[in-house]
Amino acid sequence: MTELQAGQGAQPLKVPRIDARPQRYRDVLIALVAFVLLALLPFIFGSKQLLDFVIRCAAYGLFATSLNLLVGYTGLISFGHGMFFGLGAYGFGLMMQKTGVAIPVAFVATLAMTFVVAIVIGAICVRLKEIYFAFVTLAFQMLIHSTILSWQSLTGGDQGLRGGIPRPPFLGIDLSNHLHLYITSCALLVIGLFLMRQIAQSPFGYTLRMIRDNATRASFIGIDVWRAKLVIFVLAALFAATGGMIMALFVSGAYPEFAYWTISGEGIFINMLGGVTTFLGPMVGTVLLLILNDTVTRLTEYHGIVLGVVILFFAIGLRKGLMDFVVEWFAQRRGEGRG
Amino acid sequence: MLEIRGLSKSFGGVKATDNVSLDFADGSLTAVIGPNGAGKSTFFNLITGALRPDAGQILLNGVDMAGRAPPEIVRHGIGRAFQVASIFPSLTVEETMLAAVCADQRRAGVMHRCFPLAETRDRAEHAMELLGLAGKRNRTAATLSHGDQKLLDIALALVLEPKVLLLDEPTAGMGTEERWRMIDKVRELWEKQKITVVFIEHDMDIVFKIAPQIVVLCYGRILATGTPDAIRTNEAVIEAYLGSDDHAGAVA
Numbered sequence: 001m002t003e004l005q006a007g008q009g010a011q012p013l014k015v016p017r018i019d020a021r022p023q024r025y026r027d028v029l030i031a032l033v034a035f036v037l038l039a040l041l042p043f044i045f046g047s048k049q050l051l052d053f054v055i056r057c058a059a060y061g062l063f064a065t066s067l068n069l070l071v072g073y074t075g076l077i078s079f080g081h082g083m084f085f086g087l088g089a090y091g092f093g094l095m096m097q098k099t100g101v102a103i104p105v106a107f108v109a110t111l112a113m114t115f116v117v118a119i120v121i122g123a124i125c126v127r128l129k130e131i132y133f134a135f136v137t138l139a140f141q142m143l144i145h146s147t148i149l150s151w152q153s154l155t156g157g158d159q160g161l162r163g164g165i166p167r168p169p170f171l172g173i174d175l176s177n178h179l180h181l182y183i184t185s186c187a188l189l190v191i192g193l194f195l196m197r198q199i200a201q202s203p204f205g206y207t208l209r210m211i212r213d214n215a216t217r218a219s220f221i222g223i224d225v226w227r228a229k230l231v232i233f234v235l236a237a238l239f240a241a242t243g244g245m246i247m248a249l250f251v252s253g254a255y256p257e258f259a260y261w262t263i264s265g266e267g268i269f270i271n272m273l274g275g276v277t278t279f280l281g282p283m284v285g286t287v288l289l290l291i292l293n294d295t296v297t298r299l300t301e302y303h304g305i306v307l308g309v310v311i312l313f314f315a316i317g318l319r320k321g322l323m324d325f326v327v328e329w330f331a332q333r334r335g336e337g338r339g
Numbered sequence: 340m341l342e343i344r345g346l347s348k349s350f351g352g353v354k355a356t357d358n359v360s361l362d363f364a365d366g367s368l369t370a371v372i373g374p375n376g377a378g379k380s381t382f383f384n385l386i387t388g389a390l391r392p393d394a395g396q397i398l399l400n401g402v403d404m405a406g407r408a409p410p411e412i413v414r415h416g417i418g419r420a421f422q423v424a425s426i427f428p429s430l431t432v433e434e435t436m437l438a439a440v441c442a443d444q445r446r447a448g449v450m451h452r453c454f455p456l457a458e459t460r461d462r463a464e465h466a467m468e469l470l471g472l473a474g475k476r477n478r479t480a481a482t483l484s485h486g487d488q489k490l491l492d493i494a495l496a497l498v499l500e501p502k503v504l505l506l507d508e509p510t511a512g513m514g515t516e517e518r519w520r521m522i523d524k525v526r527e528l529w530e531k532q533k534i535t536v537v538f539i540e541h542d543m544d545i546v547f548k549i550a551p552q553i554v555v556l557c558y559g560r561i562l563a564t565g566t567p568d569a570i571r572t573n574e575a576v577i578e579a580y581l582g583s584d585d586h587a588g589a590v591a
Contacts, residue, residue, distance in 0.1 A: 203441030206430070210438055213427035220387065220425075221439045221495055222413040 024198070031194040038186040042179055051182045052250075053294075057286055058189035059246040063263075064270040064282035065196055066239035071268070072276030073200055074232050075212030077130065079264050080137030083121075083144045084237040086259020087114050088244025090148060093161040093254040102170050110245060111238055118237035119230070126229035138261060145259045160255035165248060175249055185246050192239050197279055199235060208232055269307075272314055275321020284323050340365055341386075341417075341503050341535060346395035346405075348385055348559075355381040357559040359395070363503065368529045369537045370550035374579075378559040379539045380422065383505050387419045388412040399503065414443075418501030422508045422539075424488035428481035432472050432491060435480060436463035436498055443499045466498035469528060486517050490524070497528065504528075506538035510545065518542060522549055547571065555579075 042051055063085050070076040091110040095101065101109070125136050148155045156162055167175040175181045199205055207228050210218040215225050248254050257263070266289065274285020292310060296303040318325050341363040348356040355378045363369055371379050384390040386397055388409040397404040404412050427435055440459045467473040470490045475483065480491055489509060496504055509525055510518040522545050529536045540546050546553060547567040555562040555576050563573045570576055 203438065206434065206438035207442055209430060210427050210435075210442075213429055214425060217421075217425040217427065217495070218442075219409045220389075220413055220419060221442055221499060222410045223442050224410050 027194060027197055027201075031190050035186060035190045038190070039183055042182060048178065051178065053290065055182055055185045055246065055250050056290055057283075058185040059243045059250065060266075060270065060290065061189055061283045061286040062192045062243035062246070063240045064267050064274075064286050065193060065279075066236040066243070067264075067267040068271050068276050068279075068282045069196060069200065069208075069232055069236045069239075071271055072281075073205065073212065074208040074229060075130075076126070076229060076233070077134050077268075078125075078137045078233075079134045079261065079268070080121075080139070080141035081236065081240055081267050082261065082263030082265075083137075083141040083259055084114055084118065084240035085244040085247070085263050086144060086148070086254075086256075087117060088241030089248040089254040089258045090155060090161065090244075091241070092245040093165050093248045094154065096165045096167070097161065097163070100166065100168075103167065103175065104170060107245060110241060114237050114241040115234060118234040122230045122233035122237075126233055127226050138264070141259070141261050141264055145256060145261070148256050148259050155254075155256075158256055161248075161253045164252045167249070167252075181249060185250070188242060188246060192242055193280075193283070196239060199232075200279055204228070204231070269311060271321070272311060273321055275324035275327075277320075278323040278327055281321050281323035285321060288322065340398075340400055342396070342398040343386070344396040344398065346382075346385055346397065347393045348381060348390060349393055354559045356385060356392075359556075359559070359561055361554060361561065361564070363535050363537060365502075365535055366533050367535055367552060368526070368550055369552045369554060370546045371537060371539045371554045371556060372541070372543070372546055373556035373562070377556040379556055380507060381559070382556065383419060383507050383537075383539065386412075386505060387417060413499065413501075416500075416502035417505065418496035418499050418503070419505040420489070420492040420496045420507065420509065422511050424485070424492040426480040426488055426491050426495070429479060431477050431479050432467065432483070432494075433463065433476040435491065435495065436466055439463075439495050439498050462498060462500075466494045469497065469531070470494040470524070485512060486521065489513075489521065493525075493528075497532070501534060503535040503537070504532075506536065508539045508541065510540065510542065518545065525549075 038054065041054065063081070067078065067081045070078050070081065088110055091113050092106055095106040095109055096103070099106075121137075121140050125133055125140070128136055149157055151157075169175075173180050173184060175184060200208075207218070207223055210221075210223065211225055211228060219225050244254075244258060247258060270285035270289050271282050272285070273288050274283065275281035292307060293303070296306045300306065314321060320328075343359055343361040343363075346356055346359045347354070357378075359382065371382065373379050381390065385392045386404070388404070388407055388411070392405050395405060399415055399417060402415065404415060404417065407415075427438075430438065437459060440462045464473070467476060470493060472487065472490055472494060475487060480488065483491060489511075493504075493506065493509065496506075506525065510521045513521060522540075525536065525538060526549050538550075540550075547570075551566065552564070553567060553570045554564045555570060555573075557579050562579055563570055563576050565573070
């Protein structure tokens with residue numbers, strides 16, 4: 001019986017109370033408002049730096065939020081999620097450089113390629129238990145990174161994809177224009193977040209939370225645990241790849257660092273920073289990390305130490321991410337106000 | 340109709356279930372009793388697919404369940420609750436119920452998974468009403484009392500509308516009064532839902548009072564089956580169980 005009772009001792013993870021009724025209309029509204037605000041930004045502040053910052057936030061934000069679908073919602077701690085970020089960047093960059101197809105075609109083709117790779121890797125990984133899952137995903141990340149490094153004729157090895165990614169205009173959108181690139185990145189970010197939100201709120205999202213809480217019980221109400229894990233693994237990979245494609249467009253190239261394990265590490269870091277129990281936690285974490293990165297690297301060359309101290313503060317001091325902290329604080333205040 | 344034919348399972352040299360054959364008629368209520376280590380939980384684990392039988396058949400309306408995985412067996416209509424309430428700590432009562440119904444409706448296709456049906460809510464509501472959990476719908480499972488967690492565990496099995504419901508010690512870890520309340524609930528569910536219920540129970544008073552049919556297991560084998568009166572006077576049972584020194588331990 002002990003095996004059957006395995007999820008019992010687990011500490012309950014606090015989850016924001018999510019109403020079961022579809023909140024789609026509210027989400028659509030929030031998404032539209034967010035997009036309009038982001039789109040107005042360049043007309044209010046003309047700063048190119050700010051727009052660059054938002055584009056990077058879009059790339060890393062999609063990546064980190066998709067990682068949270070695995071870590072926070074399903075309890076799958078992947079240390080190799082960055083491989084899909086790298087795959088997205090390289091797949092898209094190579095497709096544009098070698099074949100000269102239209103950008104939307106390359107976008108869809110890259111997603112299709114990621115889909116296939118994620119199914120194969122996922123099928124191997126999701127049956128493994130916690131720590132083995134983490135290690136094997138990390139191993140695959142290293143495998144893909146070394147493949148990129150050693151396949152010089154295709155990927156340019158440690159030099160990365162150089163010579164720029166051609167960006168032919170399509171449907172009146174010219175991604176070599178900075179403003180167009182900015183608006184497109186924002187649109188991808190908002191659409192991506194909206195879709196992930198819908199996944200998290202759907203009955204399938206509940207299935208994921210049940211698996212995280214008590215996988216054994218989940219299987220006894222008729223859920224194929226490994227299949228659900230595989231589905232979310234593949235979906236998360238697609239969003240991570242989209243982040244990678246934004247990054248490739250932004251730097252007009254792809255570099256081995258995009259597929260290195262440190263990207264996965266940063267994803268975990270962002271999730272710890274922002275918090276995994278709210279949907280937007282990783283997005284907040286992304287903004288925080290990028291601000292930290294930008295300011296600290298300007299001030300000192302020992303930025304690693306500063307980031308380390310920050311993460312220790314969150315891990316040991318707050319014991320939760322920033323958004324978890326904020327949400328709890330508000331809940332507490334509301335409780336006091338009522339009492 | 341649930342028919343067990345020659346079910347066997349060994350762990351190393353120990354025969355935890357030894358050539359067990361039993362029939363559970365539709366709509367019957369059966370208690371499974373036996374001393375500690377008699378193989379009661381193993382018996383349930385075999386039927387629900389948690390363990391793979393070494394031999395034998397588990398026929399649910401003629402379809403063999405032996406060797407299938409738990410999700411498949413659940414979908415065929417054998418639900419179970421656990422000895423230690425097995426629930427989802429971070430979900431509320433209502434979310435648990437809705438999620439379970441949605442998982443069950445997967446047969447309805449991918450669209451229904453994305454857009455929950457109105458029926459989903461009704462089924463969840465019905466199960467909460469049945470178990471008396473409707474008033475605690477917004478409590479997270481982790482914050483419920485032990486008794487309510489057991490009820491939630493049963494509700495999880497029941498909301499899937501099983502043909503056969505297996506309850507592994509529904510009254511485990513409860514005080515006397517709470518036990519009776521729980522067992523009345525079980526009886527009420529059985530009467531209302533008209534499903535086949537099989538439950539494991541240690542308390543002899545409870546078993547003799549409410550179960551029309553009793554199965555006694557001992558060392559993985561069936562020692563006796565029959566009505567409470569037949570079991571009470573069965574010599575083998577008295578010898579092995581009721582009359583022995585084990586009695587005190589078994590009742591506790």
